[in-house]
Structure formats: structure tokens, C-alpha cells
Amino acid sequence: MxxxxxxxxxxxxxxxxxxxxxxxxxxxxxxxxxxxxxxxxxxxxxxxxxxxxxxxxxxxxxxxxxxxxxxxxxxxxxxxxxxxxxxxxxxxxxxxxxxxxxxxxxxxxxxxxxxxxxxxxxxxxxxxxxxxxxxxxxxxxxxxxxxxxxxxxxxxAGVDTHKEADELERTSPRGTRRKSPIAKRGTVADLLAAGLLRAGAEVHLSQGGRAASGTVTTSGEIIVAGVAYASPSTAAQQALGLRSSNGWTTWRVGDLRGPTLDALRDRLAEVDGESVL
Structure with a gap:
């Protein structure tokens, strides 16, 4: 909603x-x-x-x-x-x-x-x-x-503010993302709510010889070059200028040696007492 x-x-x-x-x-x-x-x-x-x-x-x-x-x-x-x-x-x-x-x-x-x-x-x-x-x-x-x-x-005022292809990766009630049987539960906002990530944290990535950085907002978006993206993957794609990038596995918290968002999502599943499919 x-x-x-x-x-x-x-x-x-x-x-x-x-x-x-x-x-x-x-x-x-x-x-x-x-x-x-x-x-x-x-x-x-x-x-x-x-x-x-x-x-x-x-x-x-x-x-x-x-x-x-x-x-x-x-x-x-x-x-x-x-x-x-x-x-x-x-x-x-x-x-x-x-x-x-x-x-x-x-x-x-x-x-x-x-x-x-x-x-x-x-x-x-x-x-x-x-x-x-x-x-x-x-x-x-x-x-x-x-x-x-x-x-x-x-x-x-009549301005269309829609950014294409920037939607949260939705999950099913059972904890799996729609259209993907191996997807994991959770959003960046969930990581913030669980205390596994803090608002204002810097995230970094390096892929295909390109590097970029972003900042996590209080609502769980990632700001890249002044633009906030709800989807970590969209943020990664825009940051690197690539057609595809799994932001969950490429964004790292703090620096390029820090934990990935995906690793934090694994910890979220442990906190919730759920098994990750």
C-alpha cells in the first residue's frame, strides 16, 4: 500500500x-x-x-x-x-x-x-x-x-514524478519474493526497523570495473547522485550505468569490505526465526 x-x-x-x-x-x-x-x-x-x-x-x-x-x-x-x-x-x-x-x-x-x-x-x-x-x-x-x-x-501541479522500474522487490506472505522461488524476505526498511542498518549509512559497490556509493535514507531508500531509489537493484543499476545488477549482493555497508545488504537480510531471517528459502 x-x-x-x-x-x-x-x-x-x-x-x-x-x-x-x-x-x-x-x-x-x-x-x-x-x-x-x-x-x-x-x-x-x-x-x-x-x-x-x-x-x-x-x-x-x-x-x-x-x-x-x-x-x-x-x-x-x-x-x-x-x-x-x-x-x-x-x-x-x-x-x-x-x-x-x-x-x-x-x-x-x-x-x-x-x-x-x-x-x-x-x-x-x-x-x-x-x-x-x-x-x-x-x-x-x-x-x-x-x-x-x-x-x-x-x-x-501536474508534474509526472514517476521513475520507471523503481519498485520494491515484493515478497509473498510466506516470505518468498513473487516470481522467484529462491528470493529472500525483507526490504531495506525492514533492516532499519530491526536495527541491522542505520539511516544515513554509506553503501558502496564495485562491479565490472566501476565503483559507486550511496546513502540510506530513513525510509529505506538508497540515494545515488541525488536520486532516491526504493529498489537496491535499481539503485545499483543507475549508479553503475548497467542494465542489471543485484543490489542486494553488490551494495556493501560502510566500505567495500563491509557486509552486503544480502548478508544483513540473512541476519534478519535469523532474528525473525525464519528459514531462508
């Missing part, structure tokens, strides 16, 4: 007033505005740090991802280069007393741009290419948790 993200949407009666959505789980406030109506974003509420995505309606599927310490001012005076015939904007801020700081929006801009760039057919124009990684690991984990609501906010 997929996760449901609660949201409260406020639709003003005035057609030129921005629509505002509150994503309560992650305390995000999102404004949806036409380009002509950006000046309707009040400076008291939207003159704050945040990220934004400019959308086009010309069929090019181009998006612009940016950040600003003053969202309203930035959108009112958005530069014409790189040229983008944007018609709508999705502006996102933290709906808390302190809000975002410049380092946090720098990291989020990079993560959102990477996630959108991984969607087939979408062309992303970024405000800057590098992610801000000056924040401590625990802060990066908390920011990664916001991506679910950020992507949900973009879905409300």
Missing part, C-alpha cells in the same frame, strides 16, 4: 490569488501561482528562504529548479537566462517559526533537481549544479525526508 501524504489546500475565490497547500507531515507550505500573479505573493509570507520550480505549458517538458533567500523578490525579478518560457511556479517554504536557512535550500535545490532529472522525458534547468553538503549528516537525513512532500506538491 502506497504512502498517503495529508495536505490541506486553500483555494481563494479570486482567480488571480495563488493557491496555497499545507503539507502537514513535513510542515511545508506551497504556493501555486501563474507567472502574471507572482506579485500576489505577499512579502510578509513569501519574502523568505525556499525553493521553487518554474513550469512550462509549451509541451517542452522543461522545468527550472531554483532557490532563493527571498522567494517573492526572486520570482518577481527572475533572470531571462537560461531562457525558459515559464508560465507557472511552485514555491515551497518551511512553515515553521525559523524556516529554512541558505544551506538547507542549497541542498534541497540539488536533491529536487536530481529527482526531476531522473524522470524520463523531463528536461531540468538548474539554478546551480552542486548540492550544498555543508550540513551535518543528521540534518541531511531530515531534509531527505521532505522530498516525499515536495514531489507530492509537484504532482498537484
Amino acid at each position: 502506497s504512502q498517503v501524504i495529508p495536505v490541506n489546500v486553500q483555494i481563494p475565490s479570486a482567480s488571480t490569488a495563488p493557491v496555497v497547500a499545507d503539507f502537514v507531515s513535513h510542515a511545508l507550505r506551497v504556493a501555486y501561482a501563474a507567472r502574471r500573479d507572482v506579485d500576489r505573493l505577499t512579502p510578509e509570507e513569501w519574502g523568505v528562504p525556499g525553493i521553487y520550480v518554474l513550469l512550462t505549458d509549451d509541451g517542452t517538458h522543461q522545468l527550472y529548479v531554483g532557490q532563493a533567500v527571498d522567494l517573492r523578490r526572486r520570482l518577481l525579478h527572475h533572470p531571462s537566462r537560461p531562457k525558459l518560457a515559464w508560465s507557472r511556479v511552485v514555491a515551497i517554504k518551511r512553515d515553521t517559526s525559523h524556516g529554512f536557512n541558505s544551506a538547507e535550500i542549497g541542498y534541497l535545490e540539488g536533491r529536487v533537481a536530481a529527482e526531476l532529472a531522473a524522470i524520463p522525458g523531463v528536461a531540468v534547468i538548474e539554478g546551480k549544479r552542486d548540492q550544498d553538503t555543508t550540513l551535518p549528516p543528521h540534518m541531511l537525513l531530515s531534509l531527505d525526508e521532505l522530498l516525499a512532500s515536495v514531489l507530492a506538491a509537484l504532482r498537484l
Whole structure:
């Protein structure tokens, strides 16, 4: 069953007033505005740090991802280069007393741009290419948790956020994965819940003369080059640029000499008192 993200949407009666959505789980406030109506974003509420995505309606599927310490001012005076015939904007801020700081929006801009760039057919124009990684690991984990609501906010704007072929390897009630009689039970999230793996752990792999690394999120995804993947195998394939790779046996925790995710899954079966088929 997929996760449901609660949201409260406020639709003003005035057609030129921005629509505002509150994503309560992650305390995000999102404004949806036409380009002509950006000046309707009040400076008291939207003159704050945040990220934004400019959308086009010309069929090019181009998006612009940016950040600003003053969202309203930035959108009112958005530069014409790189040229983008944007018609709508999705502006996102933290709906808390302190809000975002410049380092946090720098990291989020990079993560959102990477996630959108991984969607087939979408062309992303970024405000800057590098992610801000000056924040401590625990802060990066908390920011990664916001991506679910950020992507949900973009879905409300009509953006297709689906990444192809990134699905959890499902298991049957008896503990075997469907379509495979030798598959093992468990997901990365199960390893986290059992204490066999910690959120924020680095994972590494080397295959076919190529090497890559990733980070485990609090929800059990693996982030590779700014993109989170639910399937370890998909994460491995994308990291190495290969058509196939069993992420369970190729990802190692800590370094290339650490235990594989598959070995941790064996331990999970022992903890559960189950035999591994």
C-alpha cells in the first residue's frame, strides 16, 4: 500500500490569488501561482528562504529548479537566462517559526533537481549544479525526508514524478519474493526497523570495473547522485550505468569490505526465526 501524504489546500475565490497547500507531515507550505500573479505573493509570507520550480505549458517538458533567500523578490525579478518560457511556479517554504536557512535550500535545490532529472522525458534547468553538503549528516537525513512532500506538491501541479522500474522487490506472505522461488524476505526498511542498518549509512559497490556509493535514507531508500531509489537493484543499476545488477549482493555497508545488504537480510531471517528459502 502506497504512502498517503495529508495536505490541506486553500483555494481563494479570486482567480488571480495563488493557491496555497499545507503539507502537514513535513510542515511545508506551497504556493501555486501563474507567472502574471507572482506579485500576489505577499512579502510578509513569501519574502523568505525556499525553493521553487518554474513550469512550462509549451509541451517542452522543461522545468527550472531554483532557490532563493527571498522567494517573492526572486520570482518577481527572475533572470531571462537560461531562457525558459515559464508560465507557472511552485514555491515551497518551511512553515515553521525559523524556516529554512541558505544551506538547507542549497541542498534541497540539488536533491529536487536530481529527482526531476531522473524522470524520463523531463528536461531540468538548474539554478546551480552542486548540492550544498555543508550540513551535518543528521540534518541531511531530515531534509531527505521532505522530498516525499515536495514531489507530492509537484504532482498537484501536474508534474509526472514517476521513475520507471523503481519498485520494491515484493515478497509473498510466506516470505518468498513473487516470481522467484529462491528470493529472500525483507526490504531495506525492514533492516532499519530491526536495527541491522542505520539511516544515513554509506553503501558502496564495485562491479565490472566501476565503483559507486550511496546513502540510506530513513525510509529505506538508497540515494545515488541525488536520486532516491526504493529498489537496491535499481539503485545499483543507475549508479553503475548497467542494465542489471543485484543490489542486494553488490551494495556493501560502510566500505567495500563491509557486509552486503544480502548478508544483513540473512541476519534478519535469523532474528525473525525464519528459514531462508
